[in-house]
Amino acid sequence: MGRHRHEKAYLTAHDAGLTGCRQCGKVWPKDSTQCGRCGAHLQPVSTASLQRVWACWWAGLFCYIPANAYPMLRTNMLGSESNSTIMGGVIDLVGHHNYGIALIVFVASICIPIAKFIAVAYLALVVGKDKRAGGHPHLVIYEIVEFVGRWSMVDVFVVAILSALVQLGAIASIHPGPAAAAFALSVAFTMISAQSFDPRLIWRGPKVSSPPHD
Amino acid sequence: MNTTLDPAAYLACPHCDTLHHSKHLAATERARCARCDTLLIAPRARSFIHVIALSFTAMILMAGAIFFPFLKIDAQGFSNASSVFQAAMAFSDGLLLPLSIGVLAMIVGLPAVRFAALIYVLWPLTHGRPAYRHARTVFRLTEEMQPWAMAEIFIIGTAVALVKVAGLAHVSLGPAFWAFCALIIVTALKNSYMSSWTIWDAIATKKPI
Structure with missing residues (x-):
């Protein structure tokens, strides 16, 4: 059927x-500013909403630098x-031949955040142009x-659990490092960035006229 | 441009803005967006009662998950136990304190508040009575909180931490761990019974104006 083309x-x-409510789906006349059913702020479909996406995107990126530069965990084993x-944690896991866990941590804390930055930036750059409509991809x-x-938050929880659990006096103790907060x-900033992105922009393109769907 | 459309007769897909005629579906029907396939309406028979029951269950499990021991570790004569609360408080010394509060909110606070809020919103509706005061605001905030309630991610974090510690010491799982696992399953079930559109419709139509 050539669905995409x-x-x-x-x-x-x-x-x-008309303006549709992004929260509950109710439809209102064009100039309404608040949804009369759920009380949410009604946002017009506009590329102006991308400003917030970019602001949070940059904030997330700046936090991601110290998150990688500073230590996530401070481990005290028998006095040392x-x-x-x-990245050091991943290399340690590989050194101990825990390849599966090394892969999980590598994907969750390094691949996913970077892929997310790229994906949000890509979406914010390509959508909302009048030239193209529709984009299932x-x-x-x-x-x-x-x-x-x-799911990237999993790393922060791992640090929390390890620090609370591994408190064995002289044998071993683990404390969180500053990178955990960064x-x-x-992660929080990129979540807000992705939430601020208005998916209705994906479909904006040349005007069409056809009856509403059932 | 067609300006004669009556807004009340339609719903717009929250994902792609496509207009659909809104109608009340039978209990087993589901409505998906014609263009982007987002689930729009999914009423299920007696689904409000199910959501309330599952939310009560989840709150009881949450209480157990907070107060029972979560994990215990033994190595060479030393041992240490940790509760979920202590895990969240791991960041509480010094500058990381705000992170502790954030973690506590994400794994315990927000999930618990969401369950309570759902019961508050749905309880009068199941009895055919008008919604309680501020039900609208409460339910909207409940929906906005959803991505920040991360109980299920916490359990995956526990699994990763267990593997990391496994070589170092002997770890035993406490009742709170199992309560938390059950909580995840109950939450997933609850989500499958929930249809936001149906709840919004019920709040709006049973409200005396």
Whole structure:
């Protein structure tokens, strides 16, 4: 059917001169500013919303630098103290032949955050242009970013559990490092950045006119 | 441009803005967006009662998860036990204190508040009574909190931490760990019974104006 090349024309609330509530889906006249059903602020479909996406994107990126530069964990084993950064932790795990866990930590704390930065930036750069309408691939990217984003927080929880649990006096103790806070902030900012992205922009393109769908 | 459309007769997909005729579905029907396949309406028979029951269950499990021992570690005569609360408080010394508060909110606070808020919103609706005061605001905040409630991510974090410690010491799992696992399953079940559109519709239509 050539689904991607010849997208069927769909009438959007925006094209019909109406505003849809992103929270509950209720439709209101164009100039309404607040949803009368759920009370959410009604946002017009506009590239102006991308400003907030970019602001949080940069904030997240700046937090991601100290998150990698400073130690995540301070481990004290039989009197000798060692600091490990995120990457250092992965290298340690590989050194101890824990390849599976090394891969999980590497993907969750390094690959996913970087992929998320790239994906959000890509979406913010390509959408909202009048030239092109419809983009199932873009929607897929958006949904993956929204779904996966919160899972990066797993690293912060690992640090919390290890620090609370491994307190064995002289034998071994683990304390959190400053990178944990930077990493948590970075994840939070990228989550807000992805949430601020208005997926309705993905579909904005040449005006269409067809009856609403059932 | 067509300006004769009556807004009340339609719903717009929150993901792609496509207009659909809104209608009340039978209990087993589901409505998906014609363009982007987002689930729009999914009423299930007696689903409000299910959500309330599962939210109560989740709150009881949460209480257990907070107060029972979570993990215990033994190595060469030394031992240490940690509760979920202590895990969140791991960052509490010095500059990392705000992170402790954030972690506590994400794994315990927000999930618990969400369950309580859902019961508050749905309880009168199941009895055919108008929604309680501020139900609108409460439910909207509940929806906005959803991505920040990370109980299930905490359990995955526990699994990773256990593997990291496994070589170093002997770890035993406490009742709170199992309570937390059950909590995750109950939450997932609850989410599958929830349809935001149906709840919004019920709040709006049963409200005396």
